[in-house]
Amino acid sequence: AGEAGAATFLVADIDRGGVFGSVYGTISLLKPEERALMKGIIINKFRGDASLFDDGRKIIEDLTGVPVVGVIPWFRDIKIEEEDSVALDMKHNTYRDGKINVAIILLKRMSNFTDFDVLDMDPRFNAYYTNNIDEIEKADIILLPGSKNTLSDLQSLRAGGIAEAIIRAHKNGKKVIGICGGYQMMGARLEDPDGIEGNLPAVPGLGLLPQCTIIEPEKVTRQSTFAFLPADAGTPCRGYEIHMGRTTLLGNAPESPVAKLGDGRTDGYYLDNTCWGSYMHGILDNPEVLDNLAEGFNKETENAPFDYAAFKEEQYDKLAALVREHVDMEYIYRQLL
Numbered sequence: 001a002g003e004a005g006a007a008t009f010l011v012a013d014i015d016r017g018g019v020f021g022s023v024y025g026t027i028s029l030l031k032p033e034e035r036a037l038m039k040g041i042i043i044n045k046f047r048g049d050a051s052l053f054d055d056g057r058k059i060i061e062d063l064t065g066v067p068v069v070g071v072i073p074w075f076r077d078i079k080i081e082e083e084d085s086v087a088l089d090m091k092h093n094t095y096r097d098g099k100i101n102v103a104i105i106l107l108k109r110m111s112n113f114t115d116f117d118v119l120d121m122d123p124r125f126n127a128y129y130t131n132n133i134d135e136i137e138k139a140d141i142i143l144l145p146g147s148k149n150t151l152s153d154l155q156s157l158r159a160g161g162i163a164e165a166i167i168r169a170h171k172n173g174k175k176v177i178g179i180c181g182g183y184q185m186m187g188a189r190l191e192d193p194d195g196i197e198g199n200l201p202a203v204p205g206l207g208l209l210p211q212c213t214i215i216e217p218e219k220v221t222r223q224s225t226f227a228f229l230p231a232d233a234g235t236p237c238r239g240y241e242i243h244m245g246r247t248t249l250l251g252n253a254p255e256s257p258v259a260k261l262g263d264g265r266t267d268g269y270y271l272d273n274t275c276w277g278s279y280m281h282g283i284l285d286n287p288e289v290l291d292n293l294a295e296g297f298n299k300e301t302e303n304a305p306f307d308y309a310a311f312k313e314e315q316y317d318k319l320a321a322l323v324r325e326h327v328d329m330e331y332i333y334r335q336l337l
Contacts, residue, residue, distance in 0.1 A: 001034070001037050002033065002034060002037065005037070006037065007037065007039045007332075007335040007336055008037045008038050008039060009038075009039060009040045009041070009042055009069070009332070010023060010026060010027065010038060010040075010041050010042070010066075011041075011042045011044050012041065012042070012043055012044065013044050013045050014043050014044065014045055014046050015044075015045035015046075015047065015074065019043065019056075020056070020059065020060065020063075023041055023060055023063075023064065024060070024063045024064060027064045027066060028064075038064075038066050039066070039332075039335045040066060040067050040068070040069035040070075040328075040331065040332065040335070041060060041064070041066055041067070041068045041069065042068070042069060042070045042071075042072065042327060043056075043057075043068060043070070043071045043072065044072045045072065045073075045074050046071050046072065046073050046074060047073070047074045050071045050073060050326070053071055057071070067331075069327060069328045069331050069332065070323070070326050070327030070328060071326060072322065072323060072326050072327065073322070073326060075322065077318075078315050078318045078319050078322065079120075079121065079311075079315050080312075080315055080316065080319060081114045081117055082114070094128055094130075094135060095126070095128070095135060095138040095139065096126040099124070099125060099126035100124050100125045100126070100140050100141065100293075100294055100297050101125075101126050101128075101138060101139045101140050101141070102116075102119055102125050102126065102127040102128070102139060102140065102141045102142075102143060102293075103128060103130050103135055103136045103138075103139035103141070103142050103143070104116050104127055104128065104129045104130070104143045104145060105129075105130070105131065105136070105142065105143065105144050105145065105157070105162065105166070105182070106129045106130055106131045107145060107147050107153045107156075107157075107181075108152075108153055108156055109147050109148040109149045109152065109153050110145050110146065110147060110148075110153075111145070111146040111147055111148050111180075111181070112145065112146045112179075112180065112242070112281050113129075113145065115145060115146070115179055115281055115282060115283070115284060116143065116145070116284065118284050118285050118290065118306070118308040119284070121306065121308060121311055122290060122306040122308070123306070124294050124297075124306070125293075125294070127143075131160065131162055133161055133162060133165045136162065136165045136166065136169065137165060137168070137169060139169070139174065140174060140175065140297065141174065141175040141176075141177065141293065142166055142169055142170075142174060142175065142176045142177070143177050143178070143179070143182070144166070144176070144177070144178035144179070144181075144182025144183070144185055144186065144277075145179060145180075145181070145182050146179055146180035146181040146182060146242075146243075146281065147180075147181035147182070147185075148181075149197045149198060150181040150184050150185060150190060150197065150213075150215070150245075151190050151192055151197050151198065151200045151202075151203045151215070152197065152198055152200065153181070153185075154185045154190065154203050154205070154206075155200065155203055157185075163206055166206060167206055167207070167208070170208055170274070170275060173274065174274070175273070175274045175275070175293070175296075176208060176274065176275050177275070177276055177277060177293070178276075178277035178278075179277070179278060179279075179280070179281065179283065179284075180241075180242070180243050180278075180279050180280075180281060181243070182277065183209075183247070183268060183269075183277030183278055183279060184205070184213040184243075184245055184247060184277075185205055185206055186205060186206050186208040186209045186211075186275075186277045187205040187206075187207075187208075187209050187210075187211035187212055187213055187247065187250075188204070188205050188207050188209075188210065188211065188212055188250055189202060189203070189204055189205050189212045189213070190202065190203045190205055190212075190213050190214075190215070190245075191212065191213070191214045191215065192214075192215040193214065193215075194215070194216075194217065196215050196216070196217055196244065197215055208271070208275055209269045209271060209275070209276075209277060210249055210250045210251070210253035210269070211247050211248060211249050211250060211253070211269060212247070212248055212250055213245045213246065213247045213248075214245065214246050214248075215244055215245045216244060216245060216246055217244070218244070219242065219243070219244045220241050220242070220243050220244070220279075221240075221241065221242050222240065222241050223238070223239075223240045223241075224238070224239055224240060224241060224261050224262065224263075224280065225237065225238055225261070225262040226238075226239065226259040226260060226261045226262065226267065226280065227259060227260045228258065228259055228283075228286065228288050228289050228292070229258065229259075229270060229292070230257060230259065230260035230266075234288055235286075235287075235288055236262075237259070237283070237286035237288060237289065238282065238285070238286065238309075239259075239280035239281055239282040239283045239285075239286070240280070240281050240282055241267075241279050241280060241281065242281060243279050247279075249269075256269055256270045256271065257269070257270065258270045258276050258277070258278040258280075258283075259278060259280060259283075267279050267280055268280065273292070273295060273296065284308075285308045285309060285312075286308075286309075287306065287307050287308070287309075290306060290308070
């Protein structure tokens with residue numbers, strides 16, 4: 001903000017408590033030139049009647065000399081992605097009749113859990129996070145998420161009998177799909193020769209896909225457009241990559257990519273409709289991929305497409321309207337001139 005000379009607004013989460021100390025302390029610790037950039041304070045996640053905070057607003061303004069330009073209320077009717085995986089404690093965690101049941105393996109170091117938010121919104125699915133073997137075996141689909149430490153999480157799956165449960169489920173015709181670290185786990189072997197993730201040089205994979213992954217120091221980070229199942233692809237899809245590792249095919253295994261990217265690269269491995277993996281985060285947000293996930297189950301669910309991108313846009317429009325209603329946007333716009 002200092003380098004750009006930007007008008008700056010401090011947003012405080014009142015739901016966590018300590019908002020007066022937090023706001024006053026933050027502004028008091030700024031250098032004079034930084035304080036000069038501070039144009040307003042916004043109180044977020046206020047429960048109840050905001051008029052009850054009028055005295056609190058005045059106290060903050062008197063203490064800091066900075067105006068409180070809005071008090072945004074707590075809401076439950078707008079569905080946007082959570083900030084961290086603490087939110088998983090509030091999710092469903094068990095099988096439900098009448099739905100396509102999706103067990104998302106609960107890893108100790110799980111990353112990018114928002115990859116699966118779409119399943120909570122699509123009425124065809126019942127998604128739940130679990131490391132309970134009984135719940136895994138009941139599911140129609142098993143999803144392996146990304147991990148901040150893939151080798152260690154895979155070792156934990158083996159130690160707890162979960163790896164065997166996943167392999168057994170695949171043999172019984174259940175769908176098993178991996179994303180990023182989960183995709184790496186589905187191969188024959190993971191190697192970490194430089195000790196980037198820790199002291200495990202190599203770990204056997206689940207053996208579901210004919211590939212091997214070597215963890216490398218360079219992290220791939222890019223947003224991508226791609227064709228899903230390029231041989232018969234339709235609408236272009238969107239996703240993003242964040243991973244460390246190079247995955248190669250074993251022996252004479254034929255190429256069978258899940259996606260062909262806009263820059264000509266290919267991604268993932270598609271064994272068949274019941275077993276595939278991809279590095280592409282956000283892949284399930286695309287209706288074409290979501291329909292493929294639902295394929296093979298009852299007709300009622302197959303005929304209920306869900307456009308998650310449109311749903312998210314609608315939710316952010318609702319959030320924008322809420323912010324405009326409770327924040328002095330005219331004041332904010334004036335500060336930007």
